[in-house]
Amino acid sequence: MKSLHTTAISTASATPRAPSTSFVVLKNQTVSQVLLKYLALEGVDTLFGVPGGAVMHLLDELMTQRDALHYVVCRQETGAAYIADGYARVSGKLGVVVVTSGPGATNALTGTMNAQNAGVSLLTITGEVGEQYFGMGYLQEGVDASLNIDAVYGNASGYSAVITNPSNFQALFAQALREALGVPHRAAHISLPDDQAGMPIASLDFPLKPQNYRATPSCTDAAGARRAFEQLAGVARPLIFLGSGAAEALRGPRLAAFAAMVDRLAIPVMTTPDAKGIFPESHPMSLRNFGTAFCEWTKYYMVPRLLDPAAREGFDSLLVLGTTLGGLATNKWDPILLPQGSLVQVDIDASVIGRVFPLDFGVVAEIGSVIDELVALADATQPDARVQERRAFIQRIKAGKSPWIAPEMREARQAPIPPQAAMKCISDLLPQGSHVFVDAGNSVGWSLHYLEIDPPSRLHNALAMGPMGFAVGAVIGAKFAAPDATCLAIVGDGAFLMHGSEVSTAAANGIGAIWVVLSDNDLAMVSQGMNAFFPSKTGQWRDYYALGKPDLARFAQALGANTFEVNDADAMQRALSGAIDAARTNKVPQVIVVHIDTTQIPPYYQDPGTPPPAPAP
Template identity: 50%
Template sequence: MDITNADATVAAIGAPADGGEQRNNLTVAQLLLEYLKLEQATTIFGIPGGAAVWIIDELKKQNTTFDFVVCRQETGAAYMAHGFARAGGGLGVVLTTSGPAAANALSRTVNANAAGCPLLAITGEVAEKFFGMGYLQEGIDVDLDIDTIYRNAVAYSAVIASQSDAATLIEQALRVAQSQPSRAAHLSIPNDVAGTCVTGSDTTNPYTIWFPSAPSRYRTVPSSTDDAAVKLAFGDLSSATRPLIFLGNGARAALSDTHRLARFQKLVAKWALPIMTTPDAKGIFPEDHALSLRNYGITACAWPDVYMGAAPGKPSQFDALMVLGSSLGELATTVSNAQPFSQSLIPTEHFIHVDLDEGMIGRNFPITRGIVGDVGATIEALVEAATGKNPDPAPTKARLQLIAGIKATTSPFAIPKAAIPRTPRHIRPRSCASSTRR
């Protein structure tokens, strides 16, 4: 079968003809921005600097596409990128120059990695020809080895040392950052490499490369669960007298889908399944919902403990717990410093833990059923398992009355017992400082 010259060119550079398009004469800086556009990551936080000049210059040229938010300090820029991603902005991107600037962005990048938040840290670097010569703010062949620091702190770090491997390393960074659970990744780009044209494998057209048509051409994420196990888990919940669902930050992406959230709300309302969240997952389920017990763990609402029947020296009174997307770490499970990893979380019958990372399941609490799976797929499987079934009206009604009674008689605040009233008065820094010295 004959192929066209265009198809032959695409074949020569190692890509399927229907999976993208040819791009010519792209610099590494331009290629990086093309990938960010493909990922719809067009808001970038950072501070301009000489070692990132090619990227900064390209951002200026493409200012109708990219919004470069100039910050006061690199740590703050990484905080903003993390917050932007958590608020539903997609991939968070922070851009800094080399050396100390890159180090300044590290702490929040590490935090994003630990929180399972998709973040890409891009740091400039001095030109390769100056490596090891004591060039200002070098971060490679010196004591301040930026790549090694990031490599030991986040899920992925690489130095794009050649224009020929730029696409491979950029795609790998995006693959890691956008995985499930999401992570933080880092790319260091020497200044001379950033301004060099990307080369492909076709020696007759060295500056022609194949560029993917969609992120699905180079990455994918898990989207499945154990349907049979979820069906059994639903049976555990639906047969319980006092069931409870505990949402972690790992459920954030799943419930950011408004249609899935609506289906989930319909499910819990029909079966009277109360919801609480970890502190890190606050806001992913509406706290004004009749079945919301707000959050458990550090700075917890008082309602979950009352519902679970938790009391010092006494076993819990609830009989089923389903944890969706939480590692059940200290902050998520500790209400009092006197009892870290509160044993009040252990139900009398069924402890179900769902997480994509099997290393988190059963780590801190004994479980009766562990499910390795995507939280979104698990929620869909729960909805499917409940289809065509109806709850027993007596225990359902009793739970609704119990929850309403808890909210009517128990302040959600431990200390103080009531919300502090807001006043229109301004807080003056001098008065604030004066009061702390008393």
């Protein structure tokens, strides 16, 4: 039997292989060369990071291929991951981070973790010492010593693996790409020991296109979509709640079809905070965003008695598309979201269906396919009398109630400028197709509540993890991906001090990104929050977290930016208009330091509107 087995193998190996339409045979390519071929296959032409000795073979190959692949040297590895995140969001491609071992890898961790929780396709490649040194305490070792980088990333991203031999590179690296570019998108990590990066692979069946090793789900559930539509069209007060999981589905022609559907049937639409602007906020059926810092219109529709004490209680049905219904999306799981009738949740990820609220039923499907089904069903449906009644009610809300808590502050011309007025300046001056990145802290509250945004412009934030400094870096990656678009970040002075050094990265690469820095010399979200939660110390928190009055304009100027300082709305309009023009024509980073009114508190402490008692019979 042994000799027969040997003979069979020998005969098979002698048989010429037929040409393949799915792969090509590569001979004696190094791991680094094959790695870059995979990235090129995915359309990646820009990588971000900070170089170091543990990635020297990969860096050498990047140097060899520098005409095709641009390795952007950033100022710090966390910033590099944020920049790659912004690049991925705007380009639709894979964001790639390349850093060295040890502290290089741990610095990049926060940005990788943030991408994982924001559903961004990110691949972080960290170098590692050569395998012959594992366990011996070599400088910056991250495997088999006191620091286990694979374990760290395995607990913070969607996938992590160590390349231990050229023979397992393809299986592990292709899996990282499947994880990162799957649905939902994830962050993935590869630890690449430097000696393995330089080793040749004797023979490799290399795919000719991404479809040869990964697939994108496009499943639908026509019956589920029909049931969901019946719950919308068959009641008096339906409501659609869009999450960031619907963002890709609502790009292009599908958005126009969806907008026409909800207008024809007068079905109002609201979004989660991280989906703000994926549906046009100027649309007659838009209630804008719910959740943290929610638009005031949302509560009047869900609790009609706030508008009319004689109205019947609540609304009838809620269709949730592409949100996990987390804390910020739901204003801490506010029961205001529970309809009188059906609640239907649609998501591609079955693990989030029904996780928070009890459902009438769930639909596991790709969001775009479900929207297509809904539109087709709506086209075959004749609007009934309830449609006009609902349309009139929504018009009554918008005519009688401001979407903003303090509309007078949004129009204010005083100095120092109220942050509300700063948001109006941005809304008024942003060109179509802009990308706005919002950082953590009070920037979130001001932006969510007081900005108006319509596609094709897009708002990007990181509300799952909320790291300070995310937008400071991400706006640079956005501008790399969309050099002709206006890319603007709204950040606090604390966040800008954390990662403002990346302005130098923008300057070095001719990137005309724009930063609007809300300057109050304080970590104001913390100090205002402490004041709210510990009122016995009212007044003591002011300046307790002061930042030392740094000169942010001179700091940014020293890093290569064109800078402005403004104190009122008129000055901000002039500065922002000039910055938008200069960023486009001069390709120089622009930093606008906005000295804001420190007495203003963002709408984090809104009353969502508990229904008043029912009228006496």
